[in-house]
Amino acid sequence: MSIFNVNPVTVDDYRRLAERRLPRFLFDYLDGGANAEASLAANVNDFDNYRLVQRVLRNVDGIDTSTTIAGFDAAMPVTLAPVGMAGMYRRRGETQGARAADAVGVPYTVSTLGICPVEEIIAATGKPIWFQLYMLRDRDVVQSLLARAQAAGCTTLVFTVDLPVAGMRLRDYRNGMIGTNLASKLSKAAQLATSPCWAYDVGIKGKPHTIGNLDKVVPDPDDLNAVKAFIDSQFDPRCTWEDIAWLRSIWSGKIIIKGLMEVDDAKAAVDVGADGIVVSNHGARQLDSVASSISKLPAIAKAVGKQTEILVDGGIRSGIDVVKAVALGANGVMIGRPWVYANAARGEQGVTDLLTTFQKEIATAMALMGVTSIDQITSDLIEA
Numbered sequence: 001m002s003i004f005n006v007n008p009v010t011v012d013d014y015r016r017l018a019e020r021r022l023p024r025f026l027f028d029y030l031d032g033g034a035n036a037e038a039s040l041a042a043n044v045n046d047f048d049n050y051r052l053v054q055r056v057l058r059n060v061d062g063i064d065t066s067t068t069i070a071g072f073d074a075a076m077p078v079t080l081a082p083v084g085m086a087g088m089y090r091r092r093g094e095t096q097g098a099r100a101a102d103a104v105g106v107p108y109t110v111s112t113l114g115i116c117p118v119e120e121i122i123a124a125t126g127k128p129i130w131f132q133l134y135m136l137r138d139r140d141v142v143q144s145l146l147a148r149a150q151a152a153g154c155t156t157l158v159f160t161v162d163l164p165v166a167g168m169r170l171r172d173y174r175n176g177m178i179g180t181n182l183a184s185k186l187s188k189a190a191q192l193a194t195s196p197c198w199a200y201d202v203g204i205k206g207k208p209h210t211i212g213n214l215d216k217v218v219p220d221p222d223d224l225n226a227v228k229a230f231i232d233s234q235f236d237p238r239c240t241w242e243d244i245a246w247l248r249s250i251w252s253g254k255i256i257i258k259g260l261m262e263v264d265d266a267k268a269a270v271d272v273g274a275d276g277i278v279v280s281n282h283g284a285r286q287l288d289s290v291a292s293s294i295s296k297l298p299a300i301a302k303a304v305g306k307q308t309e310i311l312v313d314g315g316i317r318s319g320i321d322v323v324k325a326v327a328l329g330a331n332g333v334m335i336g337r338p339w340v341y342a343n344a345a346r347g348e349q350g351v352t353d354l355l356t357t358f359q360k361e362i363a364t365a366m367a368l369m370g371v372t373s374i375d376q377i378t379s380d381l382i383e384a
Contacts, residue, residue, distance in 0.1 A: 022344055062372055083336045161257055
């Protein structure tokens with residue numbers, strides 16, 4: 001049966017639709033990981049190493065999936081992760097993602113490298129969002145980005161710390177996304193020609209294609225190659241824990257540190273006053289052959305779970321995965337690829353529908369595990 005005749009339900013359904021709709025270089029940029037992509041597969045597959053415990057004859061009337069994440073009253077322990085250039089996957093994609101998150105009742109995080117600026121996204125919902133930051137060499141640019149985010153109404157800063165340099169994402173070399181030579185240009189032109197729906201929706205109707213939050217600091221914000229060159233030159237390998245104190249001095253909201261995989265780093269984040277951490281290997285887009293995020297979660301939760309909020313991202317593909325993450329010690333999860341697959345495939349409604357499915361899966365799992373609230377999902381309900 002053709003995928004076009006199937007009503008998408010799972011993340012994989014939306015992924016296949018997105019692959020059919022998008023130019024190859026854009027799909028690969030979203031879908032791919034670093035080097036041989038061993039960690040990319042592990043992020044997903046390692047959830048199978050854990051089994052939930054089913055319990056019967058409990059009163060499970062009145063299931064409540066709601067929780068609080070970084071002060072946000074969320075309908076379930078899920079947040080939409082920051083995804084660079086999400087607006088290239090659907091017309092003004094960040095605004096569509098934010099509206100879907102608002103409709104379901106979960107936090108939305110915009111990337112430093114989003115197409116839509118913070119002002120446009122917040123205007124689309126009238127609600128605060130979270131802002132993700134990469135540390136840049138030019139600290140004046142960082143200050144201007146944070147001042148702009150706060151002025152627009154962003155409440156929480158997600159500071160990504162696992163990108164002192166960009167990982168080796170070999171798919172981007174293979175499909176011509178990285179490169180400005182004639183072969184790369186011809187390859188991308190051929191791929192664009194096979195994606196007419198995307199070309200109309202995003203290529204024509206989705207302009208401007210600038211990195212919206214950098215439009216005042218990049219010399220030529222309309223040239224994505226120029227923006228990439230600027231960003232590549234600005235990633236700061238000198239950034240250390242001492243820079244967190246400086247961030248705290250210029251940001252009045254909560255700070256969540258994203259990209260931690262080891263207990264010592266999690267303890268260091270607590271020591272510098274982080275309001276939360278994200279156990280993450282950057283969607284396996286940075287260092288290949290690193291462990292999966294979910295496999296690192298239990299030890300980190302045991303070490304610092306009573307001292308700070310813990311989120312985890314990487315490989316979450318269902319509400320069942322969300323329940324497993326909570327049972328292993330997370331306060332919630334971040335999902336990146338899943339919501340962008342859904343947005344690319346079916347727009348805002350696709351994201352809303354996918355999140356609704358996640359919530360139903362969480363509620364059903366809770367009922368069959370004999371619990372009625374998120375705080376009842378504990379380590380005794382999971383087996384390794």
